[in-house]
Amino acid sequence: MPHPTPPGPPPGPRDPGDAWAVGPDGTKAWGRFGAAGLLVDDGHGRVLLQHRVEWSHHGGTWGIPGGARHQGEDAVTGALRESAEEAGVPEDGVDLRHTAVLDLGFWTYTTVVGRASRPFDPVIADRESLALSWIPLDQVLDLPLHPGFGASWPALRDAITTTPHVVVDAANVVGSVPDGWWKDRAGAASRLLASVSTLAAAGLPADALGLGFDRWWPRWTVVLEGAARGADDVGADVTVVRAEGSGDDAVVAATAAAVDAGDAPVVVVTADRELRERVGALGAEVRGPGWFREQG
Template sequence: MTHTRPSFDGPRDPGDAWAVGPDGTRMWGRFGSAGLLVVDRRRGVLLQHRALWSHFGGTWGIPGGARHQGEGAVAAALRESSEEAGVPAEAVEPLFTRVLDLGFWTYTTAVVRAVRPFEPRIADAESLELAWIPHDGVDRLPLHPNFADAWPDLKAMIASRPVLVVDAANVLGARPDGWWRDRAGAAARLLKALADAAGAGLPAELLGLDAHTVWPRVVVVLEGEAREAAPEAGPPLEVAHAAGSGDDEVVEQVRVLRGDGGAAPVTVATSARGLRRRVEALGARSIGAGTLRDAVEGPHRA
């Protein structure tokens, strides 16, 4: 977390102020605060050695600060990390967020993955240094107490990206909306809805994760006439065409993801009881088709 001495070089945003709790506790950021944890597969995580004058100065944590009025948490974390550490927004993609909610104030940790190499740079007076730290080396540093508390769970969650496997035929069949008259068209609409939802972030509880919002890898299994659907979206949405049984293809996808001791948390969306038993036997969890459609089609904001 970042609770720093405010310094203003330009117009002050209303969010750059203290939030005061019922007991008088003061936390920086009238609209809450947010920080960015960047994960790089080769180099580890990007940490900030905090300036001595800052709250818990001299410890290590993540760049971040107060959210501006009307600003989303992820947008705030990206802006703050750019201002403090020169993190380019186009070089990262979101993985998940976790939220500490004190009632009168929230702190959001936005965890992102580096999709292209970049070197951080000290861009203001809030850092003594910035460094890529291997996962196993983080605990050896004097950490900001709040980051130290959060790190064990964060470390476990960044070990592997969650996967959502969608049994498209069963999900389409969950709503009697005439999908059978144009299976390919209905499948294409489902793909678009899933791509939009995955791009905006899904509720973490949908995937059984202890977080707020998650951006999973999504694998959609199409069978029969639905295989003619032409997906317009790319990653994180993938399409698997079943040569025969859609259920068998779903099981095969789970088998590959969970094979050889794979640690990736896998959730399968289907209401077919037999299929749910098969994938759960492989170590996946399952949710009903209606649950997925409610999450994808209902209101949700990252």
């Protein structure tokens, strides 16, 4: 979804990314280093859309806040920055869900999809918006949509409620590598939690979860048992279950809770044969410890 050039230079230094990218056939798209935008839903069946000013490219249509990426800026950072600048979206108020990339070869547009982690009111913060509004999902197609957003909306709409969830059987994953973990079970579990936290921040490739688009940010639950329960805490992006009894029972309970909540796919990381059968009966998919290590 190409971003229009502003009618005049903005105040302050101009980033090198605020320029046209030109394809081999002369096609022009705004953003020398590509562009990105944010599609955020409020968790109650509405998405935040921007009514574009008339002077802009495809002015008068509705789309998502976004724009040119800065030099050296990744797409997620660019989308969050642009949505904060254009619509007052709090950068720490969005839980990432997935990214969808339109690649024209010479230029890319990345749609970053997220969910508001807390309520907020959008604010028109620059000259590029006529209006900003939370639009019910079933009313989006009633609006005159920006052609790029309109083309991508059906697939984005189908995935808006998709929430993958990874449940990690820590004892099995840690025990799959003979690195001396038995000498310090809590320390080994702490290292595993740090690895999970890194993956939670970076996201997983879509094909690792059997999903479409480019990258996903699943929910993560790690189950600890025995001495491993003494592992250090990690950030709020990882749920840690410190099982008082059977670790396997706690993995099954965490899996059942994720399935009951409507998360899908639910992926359980374990090589334990009996546990694989138990969570599989709940509808979960199973991956071995090697799959987890490959993601790092």
